[in-house]
Amino acid sequence: DGGITQSPKYLFRKEGQNVTLSCEQNLNHDAMYWYRQDPGQGLRLIYYSQIVNDFQKGDIAEGYSVSREKKESFPLTVTSAQKNPTAFYLCASRDDGFSEKLFFGSGTQLSVL
Amino acid sequence: KNQVEQSPQSLIILEGKNCTLQCNYTVSPFSNLRWYKQDTGRGPVSLTIMTFSENTKSNGRYTATLDADTKQSSLHITASQLSDSASYICVVSRSGTYKYIFGTGTRLKVLA
Numbered sequence: 237d238g239g240i241t242q243s244p245k246y247l248f249r250k251e252g253q254n255v256t257l258s259c260e261q262n263l264n265h266d267a268m269y270w271y272r273q274d275p276g277q278g279l280r281l282i283y284y285s286q287i288v289n290d291f292q293k294g295d296i297a298e299g300y301s302v303s304r305e306k307k308e309s310f311p312l313t314v315t316s317a318q319k320n321p322t323a324f325y326l327c328a329s330r331d332d333g334f335s336e337k338l339f340f341g342s343g344t345q346l347s348v349l
Numbered sequence: 350k351n352q353v354e355q356s357p358q359s360l361i362i363l364e365g366k367n368c369t370l371q372c373n374y375t376v377s378p379f380s381n382l383r384w385y386k387q388d389t390g391r392g393p394v395s396l397t398i399m400t401f402s403e404n405t406k407s408n409g410r411y412t413a414t415l416d417a418d419t420k421q422s423s424l425h426i427t428a429s430q431l432s433d434s435a436s437y438i439c440v441v442s443r444s445g446t447y448k449y450i451f452g453t454g455t456r457l458k459v460l461a
Contacts, residue, residue: 240392267447278353278438278451286447294448326392336381336442338449340392 239263242327242341248349249314249321257312257344259327267330268310269338272296272323279326285310314346322347351376353452355439361458366429370455372422372439380444384413384424387436387454396424396437429459 240261249255261268267286271279281294285304299318304310314321325344331337353374362368374382381400385393397406399415399422406413410433412425426433439452 242392271451276453278453280451281448284447324390328392330447335398337383337395337398338393338440340394342392343390345390 240327240329240339240341242325242344244344245342247344247346249346250349252316254313254315255346257314257325257327257346259310259312259341260308261310261327261329261339262308263329263331263339264307265329265339266307266332268304269328269330270294270300270302270310270312271326271328273326273343274323282312282325351441351443351450353439353441353450355437355452355455357455358453359456359458361460362429364429364431364459364461367425367427368429368457370424370426370437370439370457372424372452374420374422374439374441374450374452376441376443376450378444379417379420380442382415382422383440383442384411384422385438385440387438389435393438426457429457431459431461433457434459 243258269284270282280296282300283302285291301313327341328338356371383398384396387393397408397413410427415422436454436456438454441450
């Protein structure tokens with residue numbers, strides 16, 4: 237199946253710990269995004285990457301880091317500097333055609349122990 | 350400021366009834382507007398896309414409208430089904446950027 241795969245579905249972080257969320261796509265899309273979703277709020281952009289080996293900070297990048305070494309993969313690390321990491325994290329890739337359609341993964345729920 | 354506002358925040362209807370969700374935006378320059386459906390604990394899935402020149406577009410029981418002059422869009426759901434229970438998110442993309450502005454969504458609950 238073509239699409240975006242996020243793992244794990246659920247993740248728990250201990251105090252002072254860094255955790256990494258995986259995002260893999262087989263849609264051959266150049267652009268990929270990481271969003272954070274909190275109850276009652278719209279999706280907020282953490283990081284985005286338009287092409288391999290390039291990425292830009294979004295609106296709420298503090299406490300997060302990313303890498304884009306391969307076109308298919310865009311992992312997100314939630315560092316210990318992120319003091320309120322509990323949220324639903326969504327990875328997306330963008331159709332390179334006219335539609336600019338975003339394709340989303342099924343999300344990772346991160347909670348703090 | 351680029352914003353997308355949706356109403357109502359939540360809605361409960363009986364199965365088989367129709368409903369209309371609203372989206373107002375102040376995003377500029379405007380490229381297109383999408384409606385997404387998000388089931389609980391899942392990623393959003395695109396329902397429709399509206400460009401500047403389009404007024405109405407249908408996708409099965411979903412019909413989206415766009416008034417570019419008043420910067421308003423609506424999503425009409427006909428003959429609702431239990432599986433329509435989800436959050437519906439309005440998303441506007443800005444021309445010339447790779448960024449999207451998301452509304453907070455309308456949470457729809459369809460009761461049997």
